[in-house]
Amino acid sequence: MNIDQIAAEIHKAILNREQITPFTDRDMSLSSANAYKVSTKLCELRSWQVNGRKIGFTNRSIWPIYGVDQPMWGSMSNNSISYAKNGMPLIKLSDYCEPRIEPEIVVCFASTPPLRATEEQIAKSIAWVAPGFEIVDSIYPGWKFNIPDTIAAGGLHGQLVVGEKVIDTNDLREKLIDQKVILCCDNKVVEEGSGGNVLDGPISALKHLLDGISAEPSEVSVKAGDIVTTGTLTDAKPLRVGQTWNGKYSGIINSSLSVEIV
Template sequence: MDYFKLAEKLYDAEKKRSQVGRLTDDFPEMSVEDAYQIQLANVKRRLEQGEKLVGLKIGLTSKAMQELLHVDWPDYGHLFDTMLLTEGEVCHMSELIQPKVEGEITFHINKTLEGPGITIADVYEATDFIMPSIEIVDSRIKDWKIKLPDTIADNGSSARIMCGSNFSRLEDIDMRTTGMILEKNGELINSGAAAEVWGNPVASVACLANMLADFHIPLKAGSLVMAGAFTAAIPVQAGDCVTASFTNMGSATVKFVE
């Protein structure tokens, strides 16, 4: 299995806004570790081409998303500066393939977390603030017909990130009972509680730090960490406006245009 060739296939699909078949159809023996090696090959490629790594995301932390992929363990992906949308900035559908949106809490950490052995207490100590966020996921795999190794290889189906401008102190927010509502064009589409995210989004961040230890990757000080979706992702199209609102944390909004 040529990791770099498979990584290039996914990278080219993203750049050309095209879809490719499942990698696992051609390589049914592909393991989770193989998939992360493919992901890391594209991380290296993007860094070499001048993109900057700004953080990481953990995904498949809610039962809704795990049931969708028939898995019982999270995955993760890398976040780059080219994925960031500033508040008020629109998201261009022409740059994506088949996007969906999720409401999440994003952590900003000011102390490096390097597993194994990272605890919830460590995450509390390392977090300087949290933000309401929308993750825009996208798949380069045709029709979102993915298996776990496919989405891992595809950088956790990452695409864009919109963080709201309201910063909260972690200790001021109940990380289990905080609610989120996801509205599209003013209509309530999804709602959930923070406890859906690995029992507690703080535990989700600790889990990520410990998973990264398998590849000797730290969560570096200054990183953004997306803790996982409260609910299943919803599809969007040009003209849609999506808002994720969080109890006592404010909201994040993104509008989609051609």
């Protein structure tokens, strides 16, 4: 199969909410570099104007659960990003195959960081931070795959709900490492997490993203106004209709974010 054929099969699976055999389990070779080319083609097929990225598998503690050993990233667009302004956002379960929810730290870039930027330079390029819930979805049965499969499928990105913005970005690197979240489902604590679970902190995750993008010819760097969600602070949790999920954030982000599953 070539790049276009793989992208077309993934696009069809997403549209029809059908699961498919991971490409790395087939009689073919799919490298991470080619998987990013597939992801770029997938955005074209979906008519997505890319205005951000999601970083996945930044929480090293969950690598053994998914059989992976490195982070990856995928694209986001206005089609997949929403803002929790009035009322509780609704997540429609039937839009997905095997959706899960992840509490994350979201950033917006004020400018494009320089090539091979330091973490300090990256932090100074950020306009605001916010709490976020990413809905991730696997078109591969049972969440069984290898890294190239996840890259090709757009980083398993479903949608992102962004909460209240914080524009005080002083000492951002350290404050984001110290950021805490309590993840609750139907008013019961499910798991607690922190920014320290995201590689060596969310800014470290952003550096991994930016360095990775610069090494991939098919990728374009972030620009002013782009949104990046930096990775889950807990393990991803399966969703069921009727649930209400709440993330209670404390630290530089000191607010709550809730979504209802319908």
